[in-house]
Amino acid sequence: MPKFAMRWMAFGWILVGAAPAWTEVDFAELARTAPVERVQQTMDTFAGLGSRVAGYRGADQAAQIVQERFRAIGLDDVTVHEYDVSIPVDKGGFLQVVGSDEKVPIHGLWPNLVKTSTLPEGGMTKRLIDAGAGEYADMDSKQVEGSVALMDFNSGDAWLNAAYLGAQAIIFIEPDSTVYLEGEKKFLTMPLDLPRFWVNRQVGQHLRRQLATEGEQTLHLQYRMDWERRPAWNILGTIPGYDPLLKEDVIVLEAYYDAMSVVPALAPGAEQASGITALLELARYFRENPPARTVVFLATSAHHLGLRGVDDFIQRYLRKEEPFIEHMLVRRVVDAALARNMIAQDGIHYAIGEEEFAGKEALVRGVAEGRTEFADRVDYAALAEGMLRQSGGAIHLALE
Known part of the structure; x- marks a missing residue:
């Protein structure tokens, strides 16, 4: 891969803001370049793989499809990088109304921080309330404590009310439709010991009818979800630039091919497949219309797991570039200066003399730009304290 004179572009910016505001878009030509039928077929392919949460089978299959498409398009140097992710793996489970022989599949929701919905050996048997x-x-006059609460998924964060009242588990009913915010309200950033499950709409409505017509019901539940280390992959392909002066510049176009859901086993990610679909279309376009600069097409996974795929790419490539190394050198000097009380600090505000900086990043930038009294003082003090050494006009970390 060529040395990065790094032009890192957010994929959405490419699609929305790359063209000047006065450029007219030829929509007929655009439709010919990326036919609707092909775009729809690609999105359907990814959305039809089952759960594409990184580490699940659908994400593994998606990685293989991206590799095949990159090669079919004719990208050069198609490369695959593997890394590990920690994910909650749905091992399956069921609910059963006591007295019935029917066992209905259930799926666990995303862990409460790290606490999964795994039930004790042998499961749990509890009263069911609506x-x-x-x-x-909705729970007035009902004995919530010690029960399993059957609840609408479209309940925002009101599900916590059942937890406050002592419910032992919650079963969410699949809605007719929902919105992104409803899913967001089901992620919890504390390790609450409250198993949460998802059942399809038909099952949920049937349980509600039973409660309404037959009175109290008792449920038996069994379920397991384990944290596991699983592999994930970044896939890269390149189109070399044709301009002899510009081809050493590298533009990276990135999109993720995995998906996310508050129910990990149910993450087809139809909308989330739009990014990787667009990346493939751009790859086709630039293969047929070679660019002046070299373009790297980067398909990442684990986007929703702390940008793990992007981080792996940066660790492998960007951190080896001189601008990044220099920035990290400055950051280490600033940290050492702060530890020695060489910089005045009040919360997130920093100052030396009349120069003030709001936030540590502004502080680091001030040193990196090297145009301030602050930068000079820190450099001199660091040299005097032996944190830096000077050799041949260049400054290096001591002991390096």
């Missing part, structure tokens, strides 16, 4: 949309009024 908690409606999770509002206190």
